[in-house]
Amino acid sequence: MNESVKNFYSDNHRLKIAAYRGGYLPNERRKIEAGLRDGSIAGVVSTNALELGIDIGGLDASVMAGFPGTISSAWQQAGRAGRSSSVSLSILIASASPIDQYIIQHPEYFFGKSPESGWVDADNIYILLDQLKCAAFELPFKDGELFHSNVDEFLNYLEENGILRHAGQKWYWSDRSYPAENVSLRTSTPENVVIVNTASGRNEVIGEMDLSSAKFMLYKGAVYMHQGDRYIVKELDLENHRCYIEDSKENYYTDSIVKTDIKMLNQDDVSMHGGVECIEGDVLVRSQATKYKKLKYHTHENIGYGEINLPADEMHTRAVVLVFRESSMVGKVFAEIAEALKTEIIQKLGTLLKNIAPVFLLCDPRDIGIAERVKDTEFANPCLYIYDRYPGGTGISEGFLKNIGRIVEGAYELVSGCPCESGCPSCIGPTSGGFAFIEAGGAGAGGAGTAGSDDAGSMGPDAADNMGQGAADNMGEVNIKLMVIDFLRKWMDAWARSNK
Template sequence: TIAFARSRTAVEILTTYLREALPAPPGHPSPIQGYRGGYLPTERRAIEAGLRDGRIRGVVATNALELGIDIGGLDAAISVGYPGTIASTWQQMGRSGRRASTSLSVMVASSAPIDQFLATHPEYFFDRSPEHGRVNPDNLHLLLDHLKASAFELPVPAAERFGLDETPMLLDVLEEDGFLRRAGDDRYYWSQENFPASAFSLRSAAQENVVIIDITGDRPRVIGEVDLFAAPMLVHEQAIYMHAARQFHVDRLDWDERKAYVRAVDVDYYTDADLGVTLKVLDAFEELHGTDGALLAHGEVMVAWHATLFKKIKLHTHENIGWGPITLPEQQMHTTGAWIVPPKAIVERFGRETLDGALIGWARVARSAAALLLMCDARDIGVLAQAQAPHTLRPTLFLYDAVPGGVGLAERLHELHPDLIEACARMVRDCPCMDGCPSCVGPVAEVGVDGKATCGELLAALA
């Protein structure tokens, strides 16, 4: 059996619970293993071999086991929460049943709005084709990487055009950075020893990793790695890093050297970090002003984020049993975004506290609605609600591409604004709760007793 979880932390927690429920005989390794990004290649190959020969009976994985690895012979596949896309769901379900015998595939919906929407509207999943593969060919991050890979295959002539007219300038930049060398034949040659494509991730735009070093014994040893974007959340100092259902305390994080030093511990909690996000509009490509004061726009934005504090969450009960500060450098990303400013009249009708709750609820459903509308993973879209945005000086909802440079998601949302508002309103309207819950705008404790009703009024005014 394989169970797919949505995050690395969820994989480790679920693996821990399953091992406790199904303990291995004394002296024998557990037949239940976790599998996710960040494990060393030797660990992953051993788990794959164990699945093939039957030594491992159950595995809890992220989407790292969706495709590209032949592990046939699984009897059941369980998606713990909606995987995020129709394509991923079919990939996960297709992991079971590769023999002639009967197999089972199950999706267990979480309390997230998108999961609850699919549970009540299964036709969205069964009647639609898989998602569109969106890419912005003029994204400089992607373009530079393509030029590197191209030069590795064949020398690139100086007059070559690769998408943008600025290709010669980009080739000069890569030469200055030491990746290419311009020869006498007026062609650019790859000048590095490494294979350029080996540095490109299929799942993340981040190309740097933080190495995790276990210092429990006499000799330090590398046990895994984590990408730079996730490191502040997972391996900040005092974090509990979970690896193969074992717990490690992060004693020190050397941010400059990209190394986290951990020590094995046995505690009854894990840690969860809070992220603070700010957004600055750099340029507005288009602004549409309504007569009622509403504003629709899209353009270039800079998103900055940093982990602010961590909470200690008790296993099984999920109680918050403590917290601590996180002091790490801020990270930034230039991308594209869309923003919506509600009409002045509807905003003036609410008090500040009521308006804050409505904005929180709107942001929560907007991410799920946008993912359904664009047929993409909700994690591809960032959402930020500001009661008084510096750019507009008014309550504003921002939606942005969670990829450096953007891939066109925010621009498409700007074009589909009426559909986005209707999808948000539908999620709020169809939820049977009275005042708010995790399946729509969020719990009452977060949005207030009037949060759901106010969010509905806000969306009605924007329709």
């Protein structure tokens, strides 16, 4: 890393910097932390692994490359600097992502809100069993003792599996393991894949990665980075939790293409919220990396593809489904959109809601998953699935439902206030030129702007409402961004009418 940023004339004044992340081996991380404390390392480029529980001494400044995703993470990262009595500086450089732009445009959400809620569903069987194990290890359970609720059924299950032993009206820990080591603070699984460098026959372990992430980042042919050095994956042995890599000089990085399938397992509740049908229940999320892209460093030019042959990752979790039936107010609005445009519109809505929801739910963006369906096989209508990205769910999908009005309003404010003409990474994401082609007389171009419109990006909602007739009556192009603005405005109107 120091070589890649080296100044030819000053040699960086012999200042040393280091890279840091959770996947490094413990002794390597401790060495970097010691270097920061004693001053032999002047700076560190890190993931969020340095946020909590690590004493790294007093740094003078911290620079956050993009909003970390949560308010608590932002304060933790800012707090890495100025831990002594000296003056310090913390800088947040916003990226083009929608959540970054929303925070910059609405600083009151950052400075006025308390840190994130701890989204924990105490009834989640995965969480509950792990916590029961840790509690029993510390102190035996008594018969009939409450632990959030009656847990006799779970205690019996643990005894059947040899983890607990029942004697004298108490439940004692009987397993040889230490239960807390199987509870991960960063991922939903404690299982890791060990990364082995096989260059020159060394077989040296240089890092590790959680099992779930390995399927999407350590596939055969993937480029793996470690301390600024590049390696290429030769084999991923999932059965033995080993990944074998070797040195690489390739001038590209890799990015997997993931296919996600969702199956509704059961429906707990069906209700109407703001003119749209909302269904709460359990879902099975099946994610599989099928291909990967080779992207050049610096330019991000796509120079090729590769195949990935790994098993899918399955997760049973909680979800809320927004069903746009034509019988609902919002469903009628969506039905008016031209068929050729529905796929792109619902994808942009999904992107927008996924990026805005964390601001109102006070959670990490990585905790939320969204899948868009133009015609869902389960409900035979356009749908948006919002699901928890944690086995069993943590309550985030239910939180989304409670805050759906504020989330839609926030999405509208972001995209209508973005100065771009036809969509950009800071609002609805990139589009095919920002415009889409429809045939003459295409139904439902209402709210679409023609390609020749002056100042299309700055038009208000009333202007957007009148933009589509010419595009619908003539062969031409429509502005996807204006269509999304118009849809969100009508969704907010439906919400207001339904709450009267």
